[in-house]
Amino acid sequence: MRPLPRSLDPLPDETLTGFVLRLAHRLGTTPAEVVRRTGLARGDRPGPPTRLPLSFQHHLDDAHLTDFARATHLTPAEVTDMLLAPLGQRYGPLNPAFTPRITPARMIYDNPWVLTRSTRYCPPCLAGNGAPIQDRHGGPWQRLWRLPVIFLCIQHRRLLSHQCFGCGMPAQSARTANALARLSDDALNPRQCRSAQARSAPTEQPAAACGADLTQQGPLHEEPDPVTMKVLLHVQRHLANLIAAGGPDTTMSAGAPVPVAHYFADLRAVVAMIFRTWPEARPYSSTPALAATLDAEHASRTAQAQPLLKTAGKKKTSKPYTAPPQDSLAMGAVLDIASLLLATAEPDEARELLAPLVQRLRDDDRALSIYLRRPAWISTPMRTAVRDDCPAREKTCTRRVGDSGPQH
Numbered sequence: 001m002r003p004l005p006r007s008l009d010p011l012p013d014e015t016l017t018g019f020v021l022r023l024a025h026r027l028g029t030t031p032a033e034v035v036r037r038t039g040l041a042r043g044d045r046p047g048p049p050t051r052l053p054l055s056f057q058h059h060l061d062d063a064h065l066t067d068f069a070r071a072t073h074l075t076p077a078e079v080t081d082m083l084l085a086p087l088g089q090r091y092g093p094l095n096p097a098f099t100p101r102i103t104p105a106r107m108i109y110d111n112p113w114v115l116t117r118s119t120r121y122c123p124p125c126l127a128g129n130g131a132p133i134q135d136r137h138g139g140p141w142q143r144l145w146r147l148p149v150i151f152l153c154i155q156h157r158r159l160l161s162h163q164c165f166g167c168g169m170p171a172q173s174a175r176t177a178n179a180l181a182r183l184s185d186d187a188l189n190p191r192q193c194r195s196a197q198a199r200s201a202p203t204e205q206p207a208a209a210c211g212a213d214l215t216q217q218g219p220l221h222e223e224p225d226p227v228t229m230k231v232l233l234h235v236q237r238h239l240a241n242l243i244a245a246g247g248p249d250t251t252m253s254a255g256a257p258v259p260v261a262h263y264f265a266d267l268r269a270v271v272a273m274i275f276r277t278w279p280e281a282r283p284y285s286s287t288p289a290l291a292a293t294l295d296a297e298h299a300s301r302t303a304q305a306q307p308l309l310k311t312a313g314k315k316k317t318s319k320p321y322t323a324p325p326q327d328s329l330a331m332g333a334v335l336d337i338a339s340l341l342l343a344t345a346e347p348d349e350a351r352e353l354l355a356p357l358v359q360r361l362r363d364d365d366r367a368l369s370i371y372l373r374r375p376a377w378i379s380t381p382m383r384t385a386v387r388d389d390c391p392a393r394e395k396t397c398t399r400r401v402g403d404s405g406p407q408h
């Protein structure tokens with residue numbers, strides 16, 4: 001792999017795809033050409049590459065990593081820092097211990113707890129910080145925006161957007177399983193929406209790109225009321241501090257300290273429990289606006305689950321309840337409750353708080369109840385807090401609230 005004549009310094013927390021877009025823009029060429037000349041596409045097909053595998057945002061094998069680093073004048077460590085896989089050290093849904101997958105490429109497959117087909121974003125961050133290089137090619141498309149638990153930009157005190165205001169498509173989404181849309185389009189700034197209208201026949205001319213300037217995206221929601229915004233900022237600060245490199249090694253989950261990656265695995269399970277058993281956890285919403293947001297979110301999930309009940313064969317009726325919300329306000333609203341339920345100081349307290357959800361889930365959806373509580377999904381203290389059986393010697397048994405077994 002020959003080094004490119006010029007390259008770029010990666011911006012803080014920049015994704016690989018964001019870097020490819022900025023580099024192509026700087027070199028005045030197509031992302032496809034950058035993909036080819038950096039070794040991300042092997043020359044086994046004639047013509048420019050048409051696809052960048054989704055998994056390349058997550059993980060590169062040694063050969064791809066070395067070639068890409070050499071071509072872009074970066075160190076392999078700098079390239080690794082643009083990938084999502086390293087976030088798994090602190091983020092359970094990307095950690096092999098809590099999301100068992102055979103290979104790194106499989107880790108992102110059907111894993112709604114990492115965004116690989118689209119991204120959230122903060123328009124002012126995307127506009128850049130005023131440095132000349134960012135004025136020309138935009139600010140970084142950030143890695144953390146790919147984690148559903150990041151829903152708010154603390155710097156700009158603004159809920160993240162997830163779609164384009166011009167065409168309504170999820171931001172940075174491609175029609176096929178492709179990490180970058182319109183690889184052969186050299187006319188767009190990295191800040192612009194790359195979505196295109198669908199072609200009705202494969203022979204038709206490709207439609208023009210939407211091209212909307214995503215930095216001009218207005219807020220998706222009316223600004224939440226000040227108390228709600230304060231709650232959301234607090235929740236986001238807490239979670240962002242845990243995810244940040246150099247953050248604490250452990251944090252409290254279900255009444256005991258656990259490694260941070262375990263905490264995020266627990267958070268994922270509690271979010272599913274909250275949605276599947278709603279409105280059991282409604283009293284824990286910090287503000288009426290957040291509770292109302294979750295009422296609406298739950299109604300839309302129930303509407304998605306209903307048709308699945310009527311279909312034959314393997315039913316995936318739990319699926320609409322287990323994915324994190326796309327919308328950042330709904331995400332913040334459910335994380336407000338989930339983080340509160342996990343923040344107890346004592347195991348007994350965690351068990352009491354979670355008992356109504358555990359029981360309702362067991363009664364309504366036995367399969368999901370078992371799935372969410374398996375060892376490869378949640379931390380040890382969380383398993384203790386949500387388990388069915390309870391040895392008689394433990395006093396938690398006598399303190400269980402309303403736990404009289406399944407009622408049918």
Ligand SMILES: [Zn+2]
Nearest residue numbers: 122125153156
């Ligand atoms: Zn921002």
Ligand SMILES: [Zn+2]
Nearest residue numbers: 164167193210
């Ligand atoms: Zn668009």
